[in-house]
Amino acid sequence: MPFYDLKCKCGEVFNVMASMSDKENRRIKCPRCGSVDLESVFSNVNVIQSRSAAKSECPNIHRCGGCCPME
Ligand SMILES: [Zn+2]
Numbered sequence: 001m002p003f004y005d006l007k008c009k010c011g012e013v014f015n016v017m018a019s020m021s022d023k024e025n026r027r028i029k030c031p032r033c034g035s036v037d038l039e040s041v042f043s044n045v046n047v048i049q050s051r052s053a054a055k056s057e058c059p060n061i062h063r064c065g066g067c068c069p070m071e
Contacts, residue, residue, distance in 0.1 A: 005041040008033060013041060 004023060007013045008030035018028050026036040060068055 004028070006030075006038040007041045008035055008038050010035065 001017050001019050003015055003017050005013065005015050006028065010030060010033045012030050012032040014031055016028055022028055026038075028038060029036055030038060
C-alpha cells in the first residue's frame with residue numbers, strides 16, 4: 001500500500017499508509033481532529049512539477065532550453 005502525506009484543514013500534517021480506495025472513499029481521518037477533509041501533500045512531486053512548470057514558462061526558453069539552471 002502506498003503512503004500518503006495528508007494535510008488537514010486543522011493544520012495537522014500526517015503520513016498514513018492506506019489503499020487508494022481508502023483515500024478515495026475518505027476513510028482516512030485526521031489523527032488530531034478526526035476530520036476526513038484532507039488534502040494530499042506531495043512534497044517531492046511538487047518540486048518536480050513546479051520545475052517543469054517553470055520550464056514551460058521560462059522566458060529564455062529559446063536560449064537555454066527552458067531550464068535556466070544556475071543563473
Ligand atoms: Zn485535523
